[in-house]
Amino acid sequence: MKKIVSLITIAACVFQLNAQTIVLDCETSSSPINNSGSRGATDRRNYDIANCWSFGGVGYTDISAINGGWSAQSGQATSLLVTSFWVKSPWLKPTSGNITVKAKLTASNGTIRRLHIAYLPYDAVTGNSAREGARVEFDIFNFTTSNTNVNNLSFAIPAAIANSNQPFKIMISLAGDGGNSRIMIDDLVIPGTYFADPANSCFPQSQIQDADSDGVADADDAYPNDNTRAYNNFYPAGNYGTLMFEDLWPAKGDYDFNDLVIDYQYNLVTNADNKVVEMKANVVTRAIGASYRNGFGLQFNGLSSDKITSVSGAKYHGATWLSNAANGTENGQTSANIIIFDDAQKVLPSPGGSGSNTIPANPRVAPDTTKITVSFVTASSQAIGLNDLILNPYIIVNQERGKEVHLPDNIPSSKVNTAFFGQMQDDTKPAQGKYYKTVDNLPWALNVVKSIPYTHTTNDFVSAYLKFAEWAQSNGTLYTDWFENNAEYRDTNKLFVP
Ligand SMILES: [Ca+2]
Ligand SMILES: [Ca+2]
Numbered sequence: 114m115k116k117i118v119s120l121i122t123i124a125a126c127v128f129q130l131n132a133q134t135i136v137l138d139c140e141t142s143s144s145p146i147n148n149s150g151s152r153g154a155t156d157r158r159n160y161d162i163a164n165c166w167s168f169g170g171v172g173y174t175d176i177s178a179i180n181g182g183w184s185a186q187s188g189q190a191t192s193l194l195v196t197s198f199w200v201k202s203p204w205l206k207p208t209s210g211n212i213t214v215k216a217k218l219t220a221s222n223g224t225i226r227r228l229h230i231a232y233l234p235y236d237a238v239t240g241n242s243a244r245e246g247a248r249v250e251f252d253i254f255n256f257t258t259s260n261t262n263v264n265n266l267s268f269a270i271p272a273a274i275a276n277s278n279q280p281f282k283i284m285i286s287l288a289g290d291g292g293n294s295r296i297m298i299d300d301l302v303i304p305g306t307y308f309a310d311p312a313n314s315c316f317p318q319s320q321i322q323d324a325d326s327d328g329v330a331d332a333d334d335a336y337p338n339d340n341t342r343a344y345n346n347f348y349p350a351g352n353y354g355t356l357m358f359e360d361l362w363p364a365k366g367d368y369d370f371n372d373l374v375i376d377y378q379y380n381l382v383t384n385a386d387n388k389v390v391e392m393k394a395n396v397v398t399r400a401i402g403a404s405y406r407n408g409f410g411l412q413f414n415g416l417s418s419d420k421i422t423s424v425s426g427a428k429y430h431g432a433t434w435l436s437n438a439a440n441g442t443e444n445g446q447t448s449a450n451i452i453i454f455d456d457a458q459k460v461l462p463s464p465g466g467s468g469s470n471t472i473p474a475n476p477r478v479a480p481d482t483t484k485i486t487v488s489f490v491t492a493s494s495q496a497i498g499l500n501d502l503i504l505n506p507y508i509i510v511n512q513e514r515g516k517e518v519h520l521p522d523n524i525p526s527s528k529v530n531t532a533f534f535g536q537m538q539d540d541t542k543p544a545q546g547k548y549y550k551t552v553d554n555l556p557w558a559l560n561v562v563k564s565i566p567y568t569h570t571t572n573d574f575v576s577a578y579l580k581f582a583e584w585a586q587s588n589g590t591l592y593t594d595w596f597e598n599n600a601e602y603r604d605t606n607k608l609f610v611p
């Protein structure tokens with residue numbers, strides 16, 4: 114086996130979801146032939162108007178643009194009226210978060226230059242011809258008029274309209290007094306979902322079917338008759354992933370990575386506000402190439418246990434080390450921990466010979482699927498975003514609670530016996546954030562975001578996955594697809610055939 118100098122494995126499961134935004138950057142033209150001068154400015158502004166932005170006394174310019182080639186610009190900002198120079202967004206349903214915008218002055222003169230930030234409610238009855246109700250100002254920014262620096266501004270969406278499921282416009286007024294400088298803005302980003310209808314005078318969209326009135330149209334709602342749930346977020350998306358563990362830690366062992374082989378898929382169910390309501394995990398125990406009786410747990414890094422209201426589906430067989438609270442999380446933990454099963458040998462009993470589904474000559478046993486449902490608190494003050502969940506799966510070796518094996522550089526639980534760190538081949542160095550790796554950065558656990566075959570008997574993983582070592586030696590830059598079934602990537606003689 115080649116010397117492995119360093120190794121980066123696929124990181125533990127970090128979920129990221131980009132919230133929807135409505136953006137004005139003044140760049141896009143629907144007319145590709147007019148790319149310069151005032152006609153280019155008009156084209157670009159018309160493109161945004163067609164998408165239901167509106168402007169009062171504000172044009173586009175490519176002179177000293179703030180970002181990209183173009184920015185929006187007021188006339189000489191010598192009116193303190195909020196109705197002289199303004200930009201209005203399309204109708205949108207604001208979510209929580211910050212409106213961000215870049216702004217500057219064209220010259221360092223004048224006594225006052227301001228941005229007024231306001232929202233306009235929808236009012237079809239007493240509103241204006243665009244059905245805009247009375248303007249509500251919620252923030253203001255005063256420029257320093259002695260410079261032309263770019264100001265990166267941020268304004269919180271007011272709680273009164275965030276996630277209200279009602280249409281609003283955001284209106285930015287550009288006002289001032291004295292001098293002759295103009296105000297430029299660019300890269301305006303508003304958190305929310307677009308709700309204007311360009312085909313109907315830019316009025317708010319209508320006729321959307323939403324049977325459970327959670328603000329998510331039936332067509333987009335994975336739970337159209339359940340107003341507490343709206344979306345599925347699968348990890349991995351579209352397929353199962355594989356987790357493989359070596360259980361002789363802190364010794365390196367035979368490095369066959371088949372002591373516990375699990376396929377998994379998590380579904381983080383979110384509500385209309387994109388807050389996590391529950392996690393459904395399918396945990397498929399495929400193989401056990403071990404004599405140890407290993408448990409399997411999942412830590413939610415940094416999430417306090419009281420954020421979980423219930424856990425169902427765990428498989429327990431009387432482990433004396435296991436002590437759970439009423440909500441199904443393990444007692445005595447700083448971060449929430451769920452023990453999914455306490456003894457793999459009971460979940461996937463050996464059908465004869467040693468181990469389960471690792472020795473080709475032995476009888477097979479059908480993989481076991483453990484279905485876990487974890488429910489989370491959903492009160493708005495405590496609700497959990499997708500980015501708040503960092504999932505950290507691990508094994509508990511041979512009924513010894515303090516002997517945990519995690520994915521590389523994943524932190525242990527509060528129950529770990531730190532005396533194992535640094536023993537045998539382990540080179541865990543918490544001060545450096547290094548966990549569960551050898552001096553050469555070999556791990557004791559692997560996570561692959563698709564289901565892959567595992568080694569049979571005690572075959573060294575490196576001799577079965579022929580590009581694994583090169584991937585590892587290259588710091589994860591070569592053969593990032595080492596686990597794929599490409600020509601000359603695998604020695605299938607070393608892999609178990611179910
Ligand atoms: Ca721009
Ligand atoms: Ca709905």
Ligand SMILES: [Ca+2]
Pocket residue numbers: 325327329334335336337338339340341342343
């Ligand atoms: Ca729903």
Ligand SMILES: [Ca+2]
Pocket residue numbers: 359360366367368369370371372
């Ligand atoms: Ca092994």
